[in-house]
Amino acid sequence: MTRTLGELAAFLEGELQGPADLSIEGIASLDQATPREISFITQGRFARLTDQSRAAAFIVSQEYAGLARPLIIVPHPYLAYARVAALFAPPVRRWPGISDLAHLDPAVVLGQDVSIAPLAFIGADVRLGDRVTIMPGCVINDEVRIGADTLIYPNVTIRERCTVGERCIIHSGTVIGSDGFGFVPQEAGHVKIPQLGTVVIEDDVEIGANCTIDRGALGATRIGRGVKMDNLVHLAHNVEVGEHSFLVAQVGVSGSTKLGKRVILAGQVGLAGHIELGDGVQVGAQSGVHRSIPPGQTFSGYPARPHREWLQIMGHLPKLPELYQRLKQLEHTVSELSARLNQGEEGSKSKVES
Amino acid sequence: MTRTLGELAAFLEGELQGPADLSIEGIASLDQATPREISFITQGRFARLTDQSRAAAFIVSQEYAGLARPLIIVPHPYLAYARVAALFAPPVRRWPGISDLAHLDPAVVLGQDVSIAPLAFIGADVRLGDRVTIMPGCVINDEVRIGADTLIYPNVTIRERCTVGERCIIHSGTVIGSDGFGFVPQEAGHVKIPQLGTVVIEDDVEIGANCTIDRGALGATRIGRGVKMDNLVHLAHNVEVGEHSFLVAQVGVSGSTKLGKRVILAGQVGLAGHIELGDGVQVGAQSGVHRSIPPGQTFSGYPARPHREWLQIMGHLPKLPELYQRLKQLEHTVSELSARLNQGEEGSKSKVES
């Protein structure tokens, strides 16, 4: 696909600086762009790389309007990059219609233009909205509902009675609706607590590869509208994730914990069960959170505490061996001082007594 | 399905307090129960929620016998909840018999009433016990043996020659019998150590979603009777897990490490290789264990140590910046004292000498 620089400027509602008829065939990073591609500057440290870049043109903010190269000037180059990338992205290749090599239960309700690839399994009473795409190897169990325009990549499993909203993307290998981890410990062997609940995923959610989202024990595990989850994330039963939250790779959230809106959990974070993180809470990578966190706070560490406190503690941690040596030295000095003072007092006394 | 309150009391061998003919159609949490459902109190802090609860009746311990609502009084309400939930749980929907769209090697040995769903693959010389359920997308490789009443959820892979006991449950996406991670590092490239062993899973084991259980290098990786594993757990080659142990989500156990009976590893714990954790050992979330732990101990932290010691250390960690300041202040004070003492002694001396 080819667009002119002028067309791209119009699409972005940006200011064109350079030849409107310049042909652009794609978008690439500064160092990899060819003379037929556009690139972009999102951070100051990249700006100096434009000299070596072979890119045909650049998407930049007003700050770089002085560059002597073809430019599109926009308020938010990173967003503009996302939009142009979407323009040039090859369309997702979908199976045209319903494959003969898929298994569909007769009691399936399909919207318009649904794509079901070979080797997919669709259980009884499943409802798929318009333009839903089910890729090969997916297993969609009984009574699952999937909203319009949702895309399920290969080898995803969605267990019975779970629901997925509209315009969601679920990446390969992810399991939705597996049993929560609930047992009553007993001497003769732990008794399983049947996991009777479901998973409810709202609209515009994206879930990474090989995640596991357990169904509720009773009631639902809920993922709010616009949530984005990275790969290998684990959500236990009855977890609730508020709208537009980000969960980075390998995060684990224990049972019944509730995240507010726009929460950000960095990579490998672990959350205890039955706690609440308020709206806008951010948690640093690898942290372990054992208590609820009020809205708007940034926490880090293990156990997690306010980020600045944690930084201060971590800044002092390397001094621990030195601190120990200095304490020892000081104890020695004080002990000597004490001895000298005793001697001095004895001396005084003797002088007085003499 | 509907049961009367009297039937449920009899089933639980509990004390009925209220109308025996009250119709109950399900079980739910205090806040979500409808007037046609029973609920339960497992912890004191929930008791005060009964006022607002619309539940038809409650399963409670003797402590709450005074509640003016229909009750079933039992010694262990949490266990009673598990049992009633099992009563109301919808049965697992199994494929009736062997699907034409599954692949079965001719040399497969099947027990009675085996269910093999469409799009499952069963290799040569596989033996499946009575009432085994294989869901869609599962791949059961050559010479695998699976005991009676075991349930394998969709998209599970079980590699050649592994064995799974009776009444086991294996959740979606889990891989059993992948090669252990063994290489001999060499300049020209690492030489793979063929992983000739297997995985042996005993009876009544439940394994979560997207777990990985590597086969032994030589001999077997073993999971003892009644073990319960959460999602995304990794067991390396030749690990042994003792009976009735719990492994919570995202735990990783390195090669040849042995866990005793009734060990509990909380979420995201990592264990070094070639160590032993005695019977009843418990390890706190996110801990890193580098050494063997004697039976009955509770360990935490990174590196893990006895839980109380770790708590004490963690309790002091936030004081580190203050401790550093106080040490500096004290050094200053001592240095001043020392100077004054020197002066004083000089003074004394001069007085004596005068």
Place this chain on the structure above:
Amino acid sequence: MTRTLGELAAFLEGELQGPADLSIEGIASLDQATPREISFITQGRFARLTDQSRAAAFIVSQEYAGLARPLIIVPHPYLAYARVAALFAPPVRRWPGISDLAHLDPAVVLGQDVSIAPLAFIGADVRLGDRVTIMPGCVINDEVRIGADTLIYPNVTIRERCTVGERCIIHSGTVIGSDGFGFVPQEAGHVKIPQLGTVVIEDDVEIGANCTIDRGALGATRIGRGVKMDNLVHLAHNVEVGEHSFLVAQVGVSGSTKLGKRVILAGQVGLAGHIELGDGVQVGAQSGVHRSIPPGQTFSGYPARPHREWLQIMGHLPKLPELYQRLKQLEHTVSELSARLNQGEEGSKSKVES
């Protein structure tokens, strides 16, 4: 399969000590070997176990040449074990040819002796080299290229346009080429950054089970020749892993981070994005790395620092409560000293004044 001890000695180019015609049917550990199997000593602590071992013979280093048992003496017994294990390893059972129950796009290009099992999906314009093996449940999307002799275990997903080298092994459940985690946060909802790049896996790479390797946002995520990855490892978009590196289980590497050659990341390590680890860097288990590390260094901890420093800090950490008590005690002592000194000086003064 049976080999004589003489044949094995010749195969290993080792020194035979014992009967050349001794029949060997396999290799096993010291404690599990039968009298028809050979075993090996790789570490001193195992040597004393040979007395109880029923093994027919042992592979040992020169150090143990005095053992009064049939021996093959080699310079590197661990490597010899790997080679003999490969000799006795049962061949991987491959589907003979292309299964009728697989889905192949007509526009697929296959080398010689390719094996495609039932229930595998091969998309358009896929190219598979000679002797490639695709096991059941695999989904190989459009335009993927896989080099000769590569083995893909069941239920692997390889997304469109990714490439895999020759002689690679990819274990079950792994996802290659899932979208990187890239969004532009916006009030109305995060805007997805299309992930236009690919994944490039070079020759002789082995990737464990249930790993996730995201495709580049622009350009490629790259895994160098000879890299070995354990299970449940996550590589974000545009990560580069240098030749012959080892990534142990549950490691997570954030976006655009670059690892040099022969880097070793121990289990559960997390790496921040946009950093570089030089050639030969080693990182201890569960560490969190937030900054680049120069070549050849060993780092540990959270946040990671040079291993010896970390060990020293961790060695002092348990003393923290004691340190705090000692500081308090010392403050008390110094305060007393100070009072005594004040008194003394007052005394002196009064004496002088008297």
